[in-house]
Amino acid sequence: MTQQDTHIQQTRASLQQALSWYTSVRRHWNYPPNLQLQAAVKQDLQSLKASLEKIENDVIKIATFGLVSRGKSAVINALMGQNILESGPIHGVTKWPQSVRWTPSSGKIKVEFIDTPGLDEIEGQEREIMSRSIADEADLILFIISEDITRTEYEALLELKKAFKPIILVFNKIDLYPDKDINTIYEQLQKIGQGSNTEQKFSISPEDIVRVSASPQPIPVLVKYPDGKTVQQWETPPSQVDELKSKIFTILNREGKSLLCLNALQKAKKAEENIAKKTIKNRQEEAEAIIWKHVKYKSVAVAVNPIGFLDIIGGSVTDLMLIRSLARLYGLPITNHEAGKLWRKILVSSGSLLLGEIATGVILGLGKTALAVSTFLENPAILTTYGSTAILQGGLAAYGTYIIGKAAQEYLEKGCSWGDLGPSMVIKNIMNQVDPNTIIYRLQIDE
Numbered sequence: 001m002t003q004q005d006t007h008i009q010q011t012r013a014s015l016q017q018a019l020s021w022y023t024s025v026r027r028h029w030n031y032p033p034n035l036q037l038q039a040a041v042k043q044d045l046q047s048l049k050a051s052l053e054k055i056e057n058d059v060i061k062i063a064t065f066g067l068v069s070r071g072k073s074a075v076i077n078a079l080m081g082q083n084i085l086e087s088g089p090i091h092g093v094t095k096w097p098q099s100v101r102w103t104p105s106s107g108k109i110k111v112e113f114i115d116t117p118g119l120d121e122i123e124g125q126e127r128e129i130m131s132r133s134i135a136d137e138a139d140l141i142l143f144i145i146s147e148d149i150t151r152t153e154y155e156a157l158l159e160l161k162k163a164f165k166p167i168i169l170v171f172n173k174i175d176l177y178p179d180k181d182i183n184t185i186y187e188q189l190q191k192i193g194q195g196s197n198t199e200q201k202f203s204i205s206p207e208d209i210v211r212v213s214a215s216p217q218p219i220p221v222l223v224k225y226p227d228g229k230t231v232q233q234w235e236t237p238p239s240q241v242d243e244l245k246s247k248i249f250t251i252l253n254r255e256g257k258s259l260l261c262l263n264a265l266q267k268a269k270k271a272e273e274n275i276a277k278k279t280i281k282n283r284q285e286e287a288e289a290i291i292w293k294h295v296k297y298k299s300v301a302v303a304v305n306p307i308g309f310l311d312i313i314g315g316s317v318t319d320l321m322l323i324r325s326l327a328r329l330y331g332l333p334i335t336n337h338e339a340g341k342l343w344r345k346i347l348v349s350s351g352s353l354l355l356g357e358i359a360t361g362v363i364l365g366l367g368k369t370a371l372a373v374s375t376f377l378e379n380p381a382i383l384t385t386y387g388s389t390a391i392l393q394g395g396l397a398a399y400g401t402y403i404i405g406k407a408a409q410e411y412l413e414k415g416c417s418w419g420d421l422g423p424s425m426v427i428k429n430i431m432n433q434v435d436p437n438t439i440i441y442r443l444q445i446d447e
């Protein structure tokens with residue numbers, strides 16, 4: 001089995017697991033169904049289903065991005081060898097996103113091109129929503145430039161990079177600038193990058209920059225007739241997109257399926273996070289009640305427990321029970337093992353406060369044991385000290401549980417895409433497995 005097929009298999013398993021879990025009626029255990037919540041997550045479930053269909057369909061979506069009149073439509077036409085999309089000198093020929101299917105003559109790969117209006121053509125929020133949703137859909141992006149890079153272009157590139165989108169930077173209209181080369185684009189990208197006050201810089205490998213002329217301007221040619229007369233005529237040179245075409249083919253053959261998987265998993269991750277967020281919001285009251293119940297358990301357990309080290313173990317059992325109860329209430333997938341991992345994570349991340357709790361637990365606990373032994377035999381007055389220590393200790397422990405409950409809520413909200421088959425994990429696997437010469441590999445290098 002090829003690496004790409006393995007990726008498809010893992011992705012399919014991940015999405016199927018998520019779907020079966022989140023659509024299961026039993027997922028909230030014995031809690032009554034929450035209709036409001038069911039309505040709220042409907043769209044996210046659909047998005048999960050769509051992601052699964054996406055990898056089964058095996059159609060790779062390539063979107064063009066760029067400012068108006070850079071030749072986005074012309075590049076797609078030239079690649080397809082057909083003037084399917086309207087392209088022209090008047091600004092704003094492409095009014096909204098359009099899709100065209102392309103089955104290259106090799107026959108094996110199915111592509112859907114998504115042509116977009118210019119980044120500068122639609123105003124404000126609407127544009128942002130449109131660009132984002134197209135970027136979400138696309139497995140590969142052709143970012144078309146044809147002159148000096150502007151700030152709008154730079155910022156759009158940065159956005160796409162942040163969203164882990166594979167980009168080919170296409171320098172179009174090279175027939176107009178015979179001497180422009182990749183170095184110039186590079187220098188320019190760097191200059192703009194330095195001038196920006198954003199922390200992250202845009203970087204791209206030279207391998208991902210291609211020069212084309214999708215629809216060259218007619219050029220004058222002198223035609224000499226047999227009678228000796230010369231006439232000037234205008235001739236349109238053929239388009240030059242072969243390098244881009246073969247680059248696209250190479251990418252699609254080598255990693256097209258993996259790109260599909262990455263995109264599907266990224267969408268699934270978002271959907272799962274949304275589901276978790278909405279669930280936690282909807283179950284807020286019940287969650288508070290559960291947390292307080294465990295806070296009480298723990299303070300009682302710690303205060304009455306006479307043997308020191310059991311406090312820590314007893315405490316952790318209460319905490320684990322709390323984490324599991326919350327996960328059950330939320331209907332989020334979490335195993336015992338994961339609950340334990342989460343508990344340790346919370347311990348580390350809530351740092352000194354909780355460490356303090358444990359340290360107190362150990363010191364007071366030991367003291368308590370020693371005291372407990374000596375108390376009855378020798379000095380009954382110490383009983384008072386014993387009592388107050390226990391209350392103090394119980395209170396601290398209870399406070400720790402409260403913090404754990406709160407932190408668990410937060411973690412469950414963010415982290416339910418963990419686990420071996422969780423989308424985050426599968427994305428990580430794919431990223432780690434691919435060859436260094438792939439566009440996927442280059443997604444992770446950040447200079």
Ligand SMILES: Nc1nc2c(ncn2[C@@H]2O[C@H](COP(=O)(O)OP(=O)(O)O)[C@@H](O)[C@H]2O)c(=O)[nH]1
Nearest residue numbers: 069070071072073074087088089173213214215
């Ligand atoms: N000289 C030259 N003009 C081009 C090239 N590609 C596109 N154009 C012209 O640029 C204009 C805008 O092209 P279009 O595809 O509509 O751009 P879009 O708005 O980005 O989709 C049209 O007049 C095209 O003929 C090229 O390679 N060379």
Ligand SMILES: [Mg+2]
Nearest residue numbers: 072073093094
């Ligand atoms: Mg266009």
